Amino acid sequence: MEWKKTLFVLILLASMIGSFWYLYSFASRPVFHNYVSDEVWYVPASRNVLHRLGVELTYINETTGSRGVNIIFANESDDARYGYTVGEIALQYNATRELTYYSFPGLYFEIPPKNFQPFLNALKDTLPKGSYYVVPGFWYPDKENIQNYLNTEHPFLGKDFIMTAMLFGDRPINWRIPSIIAFVLLQPLVALAAYRISRSYLAALIALVFTVADPTLEAMSFVAMLDIYVALFVSLFVFLLAYDRDRWAAFAVGLASATKLSGGFGWPVLFIKALRKEKSLSRFLAVAFLLPITGFLIPNIPAMVAIGPLEWLNQFLGSFRWHLSNKGGSPESSQVWWWFIDKNPFPLHFDPNVFASTDPVLLLSMVVFILALPWLYRRKRGILEPFGVFWFTVLFFLLQYALGGTTQYTFYTTALVPPAAVVMGVALNELLHWEAFTTSLRTYREWFFKAKDRLSSLRG
Template identity: 30%
Template structure:
């Protein structure tokens, strides 16, 4: 144990530099894998069919900025019509004037995706029965694709995708680049967390777990919301580990404006602040105020464009939607399945891109967190790292608890990629879990001492009750004797 203690306590500048070099290599390795997967897919992958078009619409309708897509020096546009005849007439017009039809097989929409010379763009507005023009990459064939902004989820993740599209262009690799960067950054975040928790040992193990776990690699290669949720959750946990409570509160609050499952971590934030400030009411109001301020700022473009009533009604609808099952489709799973790698959701079948992690990382962390999270409710003075271990474990507990609440409330179509949110916490917990199981943390001794304290407290309460009972009984006996003697 002395050797292990030396390793986990080993910090110093030289070791930190060595650790940073290793984690940067691991981060670069993850970035390359993510980029290669993303680059290999030239069309929408999985739920990108919802998030990317809604990001383009947010850019166009709310921020009044257009996506740009060029192919063969031609400008890409999506044209929508109220009649099939109008669409055919416009299609012929495009072909006769040096344009191309990029996609003309829409079934759910009366639409075509075209590429035209710049001098033809304004002329398209004169096409018969044309109802909408959306610049950019060909849109997928989903119902109401030219109006649907995905209100079931908050907007921050879509803002990030929209920003990338505006700055870099409306192409698949550009949609995915923010997630690719965030996925690689999670390796560095895990390394910094591991360093604080267990020195060079924690730094290398946490960053290695983050680098080689295929769940975040695969999810970072597609323009879905979950990798952004994981990134902000990772930042929130990092600042928690470093005792920066305001930054931790900020990033956890931002996470809840990407997907509403970010709200699952609110109880932990309240307990965290309560433990710091010993004021449960104050902790509750601080967390609520932070969530409210962040939500108002993030939703402000929606509020200005749609109005506050619409935003509130969509929030209520989203909560209801999230407790209902989806139509039959991809493999559904339960939260415990995500730990064991069962019934995984596939982002793609050609090539195979499963939303599945590494059970040999997840399983020990899952059981270690179950053993450890109750420790957070006790005062810990001798080992602050154990307190952080317990706090991260409690975060994990709330994640599973609320997903099971969602499951039993009626949503039986949960998917394995939801685990992406909490995966950075698991990377940070991985080295601590190993230390727990080899006996570095005397968790059984901790619980034994607490049970002894509770037993002693219970014994005192029983003794106090017995004294009180004997006193009352003696008083009653004296009273009865007086009654017998006086007859009163």
């Protein structure tokens, strides 16, 4: 058994290292040195929160060595009145790049580092106080009101990771490194959860393969969006449930929902488990409610500090109307039942083409396994928890659709992949008769040596 454990660890490490190397190389390609897909919302929101917290970011153009800075005017009239003057001052300080924003009042410049502070001082001496403010860092996407956007319709944990990465440099590859790390870390969580339930390294490797090869997870791990973090913390939730660490699992489902509310759709599994196991009311309330709420609130503290706890709460509660509304006739939308057949994958980038496609084999297998669930449950009782997380998540997405949130996308399936991969690993290991393969391999080996002996005798 020791050699199996060693081989499993080596395969797992190779998968993690290989994934990081491939995704980092892909995400850092020059063609992606800009906002990709919905990064236009999450990255500026992260930058804006850091600005409100008084954090000054840095972007250095690797070609020119100049430092990026956004000059945001208080209103359109100030932009019209002072924009030309600001441009002239920037030229005096040897600006190497200038961008004009048309959807909001602002300009972007790249200034040589030695001239950066003198440039800001010149602006301060020339323009009236309150007519503008400065946001150092990467340029903004040219979107209406993006300079004020905080993305409060979603919780903040995913943006916490983006903000942390920005502290090391406000540039595209830095925004995406946490996403890549999230994809790498969820691999052992899924594999070890499958191993814990099945006590089989083969089941763990099956779960690992379906995780690493999943096209949705792979696509979402190279962009600075929120959904790969949903997958990470759902994986952590499933992992802790498998190891009967219910209190930590309670905190983990709070973290999952603190990334996107869909991350908490598997919470009923925890509630049912706590209802069955906990003997005292206080322990039940702690596991079922207090710890998940704590896990949800802590990552939202930066947003609370930035805009105030009451304003954050008002905006968060107000976001439910947005979540339960139709966002218009989006050509990229894909309803829940379409996910199972990979209908209408979500495009993230063209040339090269990157789509958030689902894995119909994985998702449709979860439908088939409903027929075998009682038999599987008798053999491996732990399979019920990831199975429940998967189907409760599907049911809540269906409920969201029924209540009016009909604009859904294939990349939402990141919340479904980890529990489905765990179930797939355990179920296939139980349902398939692996002795058929081992016996066949021994037979092939016997045939090979018989053929070899026969050829040797003929030559003799």
